[in-house]
Structures are given as C-alpha cells and as structure tokens.
Amino acid sequence: xxxxxxxxxxxxxxxxxxxxxxxxxxxxxxxxxxxxxxxxxxxxxxxxxxxxxxxxxxxxxxxxxxxxxxxxxxxxxxxxxxxxxxxxxxxxxxxxxxxxxxxxxxxxxxxxxxxxxxxxxxxxxxxxxxxxxxxxxxxxxxxxxxxxxxxxxxxxxxxxxxxxxxxxxxxxxxxxxxxxxxxxxxxxxxxxxxxxxxxxxxxxxxxxxxxxxxxxxxxxxxxxxxxxxxxxxxxxxxxxxxxxxxxxxxxxxxxxxxxxxxxxxxxxxxxxxxxxxxxxxxxxxxxxxxxxxxxxxxxxxxxxxxxxxxxxxxxxxxxxxxxxxxxxxxxxxxxxxxxxxxxxxxxxxxxxxxxxxxxxxxxxxxxxxxxxxxxxxxxxxxxxxxxxxxxxxxxxxxxxx
Numbered sequence: 001x002x003x004x005x006x007x008x009x010x011x012x013x014x015x016x017x018x019x020x021x022x023x024x025x026x027x028x029x030x031x032x033x034x035x036x037x038x039x040x041x042x043x044x045x046x047x048x049x050x051x052x053x054x055x056x057x058x059x060x061x062x063x064x065x066x067x068x069x070x071x072x073x074x075x076x077x078x079x080x081x082x083x084x085x086x087x088x089x090x091x092x093x094x095x096x097x098x099x100x101x102x103x104x105x106x107x108x109x110x111x112x113x114x115x116x117x118x119x120x121x122x123x124x125x126x127x128x129x130x131x132x133x134x135x136x137x138x139x140x141x142x143x144x145x146x147x148x149x150x151x152x153x154x155x156x157x158x159x160x161x162x163x164x165x166x167x168x169x170x171x172x173x174x175x176x177x178x179x180x181x182x183x184x185x186x187x188x189x190x191x192x193x194x195x196x197x198x199x200x201x202x203x204x205x206x207x208x209x210x211x212x213x214x215x216x217x218x219x220x221x222x223x224x225x226x227x228x229x230x231x232x233x234x235x236x237x238x239x240x241x242x243x244x245x246x247x248x249x250x251x252x253x254x255x256x257x258x259x260x261x262x263x264x265x266x267x268x269x270x271x272x273x274x275x276x277x278x279x280x281x282x283x284x285x286x287x288x289x290x291x292x293x294x295x296x297x298x299x300x301x302x303x304x305x306x307x308x309x310x311x312x313x314x315x316x317x318x319x320x321x322x323x324x325x326x327x328x329x330x331x332x333x334x335x336x337x338x339x340x341x342x343x344x345x346x347x348x349x350x351x352x353x354x355x356x357x358x359x360x361x362x363x364x365x366x367x368x369x370x371x372x373x374x375x376x377x378x379x380x381x382x383x384x385x386x387x388x389x390x391x392x393x394x395x396x397x398x399x400x401x
Contacts (some may be wrong), residue, residue, distance in 0.1 A: 002032040003396060004089035006107075008099035010040035010047060013243065014315045014341060015123050018211060018284045033259050034087055036080060039102035048083050050101050051076030059100035061155070067162030069131060069306040070104035077103035082307070083112045091396050098157065108175035117181040117399040119392075120200075121209075122191050124312055127172065128198035130165025132156055134310035136333055142199050143169065154306045173199040180204070181399050184390075187211045187313040188334035204399070209392060211313045212385040217257025217291050218322035220376065223300035230283055232300075235265040236364055239301035239325070241294075242270040243287070251276060256353055257305075258282045261360070269297060298323035303360055304366045309349055311335050323378035324372035329358045342374040 003026055009016035010023075019035065023046070026033040035047045038056060051059075055076050063069040080102065084092070092111060096103050111118055124133040129148030132140075138151040148166035153159050169287030176182060176199065183205040192208040200206065227233070238257075244267060245251045258266045258279040266282045278284060288294045298304065304320035306329040311317070317327050317338050327344035329335040336346040345362060347355035363371070 005093045006036040010037040046211035067164040069157045111176035128349035130169035190334040194261040195212035212388040213383040220324040244271045253307040321375040
C-alpha cells in the first residue's frame with residue numbers, strides 16, 4: 001500500500017508536524033509513504049517539492065489581483081501530476097492546499113480522471129467554502145448554499161479587487177463531486193458536522209478522527225526548573241501559546257486581563273510583535289521549538305487560556321490537557337468539545353473579559369489538582385497518536401477495497 005500526502009508544509013506548524021508524524025509511523029509499519037509539499041524543515045528521499053519560492057510569490061500576487069486562490073502554479077502542478085502518475089499511489093491524502101503553491105482544479109481533475117481513492121483532512125474550512133478558512137467571526141453561512149458578496153474578502157488570502165467566492169465554491173463542488181471514492185475527515189466533531197452541511201455532504205465517507213498528541217512527550221512532569229528560570233514561586237500562572245502573537249490570536253485579551261488581574265502571572269509562548277507594551281505581570285518567553293521544554297511550560301501553568309473563537313481542533317488545548325492543566329476557552333466551534341464538563345471551563349464570548357476572569361478565579365478556587373486527573377484521562381482516551389494513526393490506516397485499507 002502506498003500513501004501520498006499533500007500538505008503545504010512538512011514538519012513545521014501543527015499541520016506540518018501531523019503530516020511528518022503520520023509519514024514516520026507509516027514507514028515504521030512498512031507502508032510506503034510519499035510526501036508532496038512546498039516547504040519542509042528537512043530533506044528526505046520520499047519528499048517531492050512543488051514549485052519554488054518565486055512561484056509561490058507570483059501565485060500569491062495573482063490570487064490577490066484576480067481574487068482566486070489555488071488557480072495558478074500551472075507549470076509546477078503539471079510537473080506534480082507527472083510525479084504522481086509515476087508514483088502510482090493507492091491513496092492520495094490531501095491536507096492544506098491553500099498556501100499559493102498548487103493549482104487545485106488541475107489536481108482534483110487529475111484525481112477524478114484517474115479514479116484515485118482520496119482522503120481529505122479538514123484542518124480548517126477552506127476546502128468547503130468559497131475562500132475563507134473560518135466564518136464564525138463573520139457569522140456567515142453562505143458556504144452551505146452559494147457564496148458571493150463575501151464578508152471576508154479582505155481576510156485570509158485577501159482579494160484586492162474581485163469577489164470570486166461564488167465561482168470558487170462552485171468549482172470545489174464540481175471537482176470534489178467527481179471523485180468517486182472521497183473520504184472526508186474532520187479533526188473534531190464540530191467541523192465534521194459542518195462538513196455534513198457543506199458541498200462535501202455526499203462524499204463516500206465522512207467521519208471524525210481527532211488530531212493526535214504525542215503522549216510520550218506531553219504528560220505530567222516535574223517543572224520546578226521552569227518556575228525557577230522565570231523567578232515564579234507560588235504565584236498562580238495563566239499560560240498562552242501561539243506560534244506568532246497578534247490581535248487576531250487574542251493578544252489584547254491577555255493584556256487586558258493582566259491589567260485587571262495584577263496579582264496573577266501571565267506567561268506567553270510565541271513570537272511577540274514589538275509595538276505592544278506589556279504589563280509587568282506578563283512574561284513573554286518567545287518561541288519554543290523543543291517540545292519537551294514546551295511540555296514543561298504546559299505542566300507548570302495552573303490554567304491554560306485559549307482566547308480563539310475559531311478552532312477546528314485546538315492542538316495547544318489538547319497538549320495542555322495531556323499535561324494535566326485545565327483550560328479556559330470560548331464556548332464556540334471545537335473548544336467546548338475538548339474542554340468538556342470536567343477539563344476546564346468554556347465561557348460565552350459575550351462580555352468575554354468578565355466571563356474569562358470569573359472562570360479563571362473558579363479554577364483557582366477549585367485548584368488545578370481538582371481537574372488534572374480528568375484532563376489527563378480525557379487526553380489519553382481521545383488523542384493517542386498510535387490509536388488515531390491506526391484509524392487512518394484502517395480507513396486507507398477500507399477506501400482501497
């Protein structure tokens with residue numbers, strides 16, 4: 001059995017790490033694994049690189065000028081199709097296609113013509129919308145029927161002049177519908193149920209397979225060295241994690257909360273923009289690439305705060321739970337599904353600061369120990385890498401048959 005994964009990145013970010021981990025586990029099990037990507041943190045014999053940096057820059061420019069994403073990189077995509085033809089995979093597994101590196105109509109038409117069984121993993125909503133990765137913030141449901149007059153025209157891959165969301169959604173519906181064996185995998189119940197209302201609703205199979213966590217890394221461990229390093233004694237610690245902090249990622253929420261809760265310590269992991277002035281009780285430690293060190297920060301915290309209102313899964317939330325740290329987040333999209341009733345508190349986004357503060361104080365009153373066992377048990381039951389990868393392998397075998 002040969003599996004060919006296509007994702008914008010390999011080994012980088014959450015989708016890149018997931019792609020790499022699946023690739024490595026397939027190889028361990030003796031399954032032939034091939035990777036197609038645009039950017040990787042490593043070079044391997046089984047990795048095929050689509051296009052180059054200049055091609056991606058032109059693709060990004062054209063997509064903004066003409067209002068279409070995934071319609072360029074024709075030469076690079078033609079070479080990719082020749083490569084796939086030569087490799088003859090039994091299954092093609094599609095992940096993030098919206099990074100200005102591939103001609104999506106060309107790829108999907110080729111897959112349909114060759115009748116290659118295909119799995120798509122929904123890491124966001126782009127594959128079943130006209131152009132947006134998420135629509136919750138805009139309260140838009142046009143993707144269920146027909147896009148157009150897009151409220152997110154200047155978001156995500158911004159379109160400078162034209163609204164082509166109606167055409168792009170119609171094209172996705174046409175090309176995905178032509179694939180005879182299409183399995184749609186949501187990384188949470190929330191996005192899986194959204195897919196069932198979308199252009200993908202008639203797929204051969206729609207099911208949920210959670211994103212996984214490496215439980216050999218993310219678990220409860222001794223964190224005294226981290227508190228000593230940060231000069232934190234017994235203070236109550238609120239942790240936030242993001243690859244890059246911005247207003248969209250909830251940075252202002254942390255700043256406002258820190259000002260209103262001066263007795264608490266806030267620790268933020270991730271690249272920080274220079275223009276923001278931080279309160280004294282916010283400690284910004286920058287990016288952490290060592291996952292073992294990252295796990296110590298999760299375990300050191302008394303509560304993990306996820307201020308996102310648009311989560312298809314929330315890998316940082318799952319990592320915090322695996323380390324025994326309760327989570328406070330918003331009661332929208334996939335976040336309440338992960339927090340549940342016993343692993344933290346999901347609050348209403350309305351009057352969010354008051355609700356967030358009340359939830360943090362409630363967890364402090366109950367103590368972290370009150371939640372930790374449930375958090376770890378939930379993570380072990382739902383996010384085991386071995387168990388979830390076996391689900392994908394079973395799906396591959398089923399779709400081939």
